[in-house]
Amino acid sequence: MDFALNEEQIAYRESARQFMEKALRPFAADWDANSTFPVETLRQAGELGFCGLYTPESMGGLGLSRLDASLIFEVLAQGCTSTTAFLTIHNMATWMVASWGQDAIRDEWCESLASGEKLASYCLTEPNAGSDAASIKTSARRDGDGDDADYILNGSKAFISGAGSTDALVLMARTGVDGPKGISCFLVPADFPGVSFGRNEAKMGWKSQPTRQVNLEDVRLPVRYRIGAEGEGFAIAMRGLDGGRINIASCSLGTAQAALDHTLGYVQERKQFGKEIASFQNTQFKLADMATELVAARQMVRLAAWKLDQDDADKSAFCAMAKRIATDLCFTVCNDALQLHGGYGYISEYPLERYVRDARVHQILEGTNEIMRVIIARRLLSDAPFVLE
Ligand SMILES: Cc1cc2nc3c(=O)[nH]c(=O)nc-3n(C[C@H](O)[C@H](O)[C@H](O)COP(=O)(O)OP(=O)(O)OC[C@H]3O[C@@H](n4cnc5c(N)ncnc54)[C@H](O)[C@@H]3O)c2cc1C
Structure with a gap:
């Protein structure tokens, strides 16, 4: 059993430390005081690979292990907890698209998400479904057959980190029966007609990232935007x-x-x-x-x-x-x-x-x-x- 970090891990941590000291720590208090979402800084983090740490290299990520990613996030959080926490959510959503997205969607989105050019939110929680996440009510009704089919999405998501400022919403909605087996996962482009956002919630911390409700009203989503199979969401x-x-x-x-x-x-x-x-x-x-x-x-x-x-x-x-x-x-x-x-x-x-x-x-x-x-x-x-x- 070896508890020491290897040379690569030490090097990654050092590059994270330099970025943290230069681009995060000096600005964290100001972002907190003014509720500034530092999109440009997130893009710079993307240039270093920090937006797709464990996304496979074939999809534009660094393909690191979860342990390596943890070491890097820990160092970045020493500079700004809130901004790093958003970065972790973006990494998670990007990895989900890269792991289960259909080819057309991976081709369209993965590189730009992994580079930080585009940002992603993770949308599971609803106003009446928090801890009991399997009880979500947002619906995705299938309209048509085969590759030409669309899903029509209706419902609301609560407390969504980054919402209103991100480009992709990795979103869970119900396509079938009650409970977990009736839920599917989708990538919803944030600028699609019928997607709207609530106010930026006033909150205790995490002020350098917006938290908003996401509303979906008859959002028509081509079937290729489904992530994974129906019921796997x-x-x-x-x-x-x-x-x-x-x-x-x-x-x-x-x-x-x-x-x-x-x-x-x-x-x-x-x-x-x-x-x-x-x-x-x-x-x-x-x-x-x-x-x-x-x-x-x-x-x-x-x-x-x-x-x-x-x-x-x-x-x-x-x-x-x-x-x-x-x-x-x-x-x-x-x-x-x-x-x-x-x-x-x-x-x-x-x-x-x-x-x-x-x-x-x-x-x-x-x-x-x-x-x-x-x-x-x-x-x-x-x-x-x-x-x-
Ligand atoms: C700043 C912020 C950012 C967030 N970002 C996101 C995001 O990006 N995407 C997203 O999907 N969600 C997000 N969330 C939502 C977050 O995941 C939920 O708030 C959380 O899962 C709890 O759900 P709830 O708030 O509905 O609380 P509830 O589920 O109503 O829980 C209230 C209390 O009851 C307790 N409780 C509930 N069920 C049980 C049980 N079975 N046994 C024991 N105790 C129980 C809970 O532990 C808690 O103490 C965010 C929340 C915040 C505050």
Whole structure:
């Protein structure tokens, strides 16, 4: 067993670090304050391959492993959690199109998505279907037969990251029976007639990316825009989310690392009662716990990413475990870092309050951490053996 990164991984991380320090970290506070979606910066990230990290090379991506992608997202998130989190969603949606799209759609979209020239959103959640995603009601009614058929889409999607500013909507809609087996996946071009968007939701964090409702009113979509077979959409959505959960967990790791780094500097400068606050045992114990929790979370994320790369039978449960533990522990690390900054942690001149606001939503989206427990418990209680290592 070798826990060291290989030379390639070290090189990828170094290029991510240079980009993060130059193009993300200096601007993150401003993007947050002004709710700016930095599309140009995302395009620059695309030039380095960061928009198609695990999309196959034949489709314009870098063809990296999930573990490699996790290492890169972690570094990028040290500069801007919110922008990196959008990048992870774009990567997930791009990979779904590349993996299950029909040839005509892959040819039309994959290169431009992988290069960042075009951006994608992932559309599963509906106003009345969040955790119970298999109960979605958005309909895709087939009109006609064979290759000339169209789907007519009607319904609404809620909380869609990037919506209104992205070009492709990778969207789950019902083509058949109730439940997961009646769901299909589609690429809906955002400028098709009948697609409209709600207001940019005011929210606690993740302010450098818009979150909007997507409305579909009699959207006529040629059959070639279906991703995968009819009825396969829910399985495809969940396959996307396995990796998505590793990615979001990696964003939490990067944010917690940035919070810890900032705190290590601060506690050795700030003096109270005539000495550095780093000299108080409480500060030292807090720092020790923060570092321990960060490393524990990181190892779990890397293990789950490796399981996903191996196509392990228990990959989904491990991805759920990693997402649960990393987003919970890293939120605590960010919050403890804020506490160690005292009042300065609470004001926006310092990045701590932004780290806390941005990391909080990771416990909610891509499946809440309660739903992660549902997935893990279901696997534990199934008849098949579950090897926990
Ligand atoms: C900023 C932001 C961006 C988002 N981006 C996207 C996106 O790009 N694409 C997309 O499709 N979705 C997106 N989402 C939606 C997100 O995935 C959902 O909010 C999430 O899945 C929870 O659904 P819900 O909000 O409807 O909560 P609900 O499902 O209503 O849950 C409410 C509470 O009940 C708990 N709960 C529900 N069911 C159970 C159960 N069986 N057992 C125990 N507890 C349960 C939940 O854990 C939660 O605490 C985004 C959300 C936010 C806030």
